[in-house]
Amino acid sequence: MDISRSFGSTQALGGVSFAIPKGEVLCLLGHNGAGKSTLVSILATALPPTSGTARVAGYDVVREAREVRRRIGLTGQFAAVDESLSGRENLVLVARLLGASRAQARGRADELLQAFDLTGAAERTAGTYSGGMRRRLDLASSFVGSPQVLFLDEPTTGLDPVSRSGLWELVRSCVAQGTTVLLTTQYLEEAEQLADRVIVLGRGRTIADGTPARLKARLGGSTVRAQLAEPARLPAALDALRRAGLDAGPGEPDGSVAVPVRESAALAAVVRALDEAGLGITGISLTEPSLDDVYLALAESAGPLPGSPAAPPAHAVPRPGVSVPS
Numbered sequence: 001m002d003i004s005r006s007f008g009s010t011q012a013l014g015g016v017s018f019a020i021p022k023g024e025v026l027c028l029l030g031h032n033g034a035g036k037s038t039l040v041s042i043l044a045t046a047l048p049p050t051s052g053t054a055r056v057a058g059y060d061v062v063r064e065a066r067e068v069r070r071r072i073g074l075t076g077q078f079a080a081v082d083e084s085l086s087g088r089e090n091l092v093l094v095a096r097l098l099g100a101s102r103a104q105a106r107g108r109a110d111e112l113l114q115a116f117d118l119t120g121a122a123e124r125t126a127g128t129y130s131g132g133m134r135r136r137l138d139l140a141s142s143f144v145g146s147p148q149v150l151f152l153d154e155p156t157t158g159l160d161p162v163s164r165s166g167l168w169e170l171v172r173s174c175v176a177q178g179t180t181v182l183l184t185t186q187y188l189e190e191a192e193q194l195a196d197r198v199i200v201l202g203r204g205r206t207i208a209d210g211t212p213a214r215l216k217a218r219l220g221g222s223t224v225r226a227q228l229a230e231p232a233r234l235p236a237a238l239d240a241l242r243r244a245g246l247d248a249g250p251g252e253p254d255g256s257v258a259v260p261v262r263e264s265a266a267l268a269a270v271v272r273a274l275d276e277a278g279l280g281i282t283g284i285s286l287t288e289p290s291l292d293d294v295y296l297a298l299a300e301s302a303g304p305l306p307g308s309p310a311a312p313p314a315h316a317v318p319r320p321g322v323s324v325p326s
């Protein structure tokens, strides 16, 4: 059954279903309040669903929560480090709680301090860490138990570009070892970098589901953008393009035009049309649709923003529950 969760009259999740094959990465995208953290909390056994069932690593998140907890790692949206302990102590504590011996715990802490670039700050209390360092320590904690399934709720929010690509590498290496990952993000580039599959949530419902490539394909082809040397000649440029069978829409006041095209050969057609009309250009580019475009297009079609009551489903389709294999 589909996963739903309400808080009073607010329906945070209104029936979400999916399965992640072992060793794959699912990215959950969605605007603020879409229900991403709620879904992560339910799968990580921190919050029971109002209705529906879910299995993680083969165990039911409600009836077998303890078994689930032994097999997952979780980094929540907000850092959960003990500020009075040093970075190393935080990691050793987590390892000991997971049943490691003192020596094993120290070994694992050292590995992770290294991997998350915290060795230099290992002995300082976490209370003295910068926001990004805290985030890295928090992330390191979720890797301690070498979990089968890793939940990362906006893991790279607040990280600098170097730390961000460092985290991507860590996720990839976990996945290479068979870990299944569910991560939420506001960064579309992150989904493109990591995801085997992307689910876009809107008001607690799945509004898109597929590979990054398929989502992009929904938007059609690429776009040729050209910047006119003389912005005032925009109307002439639009005319010339139209005569060549290219629709550039209204153009931009700064004298740039964007022409949706089906194939890259159309780049030459745009250049030729402008050149034949005697219009100079100072720049031209061919851009593929990004997940950003997909996200914006879908978010618009999702209707009113969160907070408004979600409409009931048009018809109830029986589907398997949420399932995150080991």
Ligand SMILES: Nc1ncnc2c1ncn2[C@@H]1O[C@H](COP(=O)(O)OP(=O)(O)OP(=O)(O)O)[C@@H](O)[C@H]1O
Binding pocket: 007, 010, 011, 012, 030, 031, 032, 033, 034, 035, 036, 037, 038, 039, 077, 306, 307
């Ligand atoms: N404990 C709670 N009590 C009441 N309402 C809640 C609670 N947790 C979440 N909600 C509501 O449920 C909806 C989904 O919230 P959720 O935190 O899952 O969104 P999100 O997609 O993680 O957003 P963000 O990108 O801002 O982190 C929101 O309308 C939120 O206000």
Ligand SMILES: [Mg+2]
Binding pocket: 036, 037, 038, 077, 153
């Ligand atoms: Mg959230």
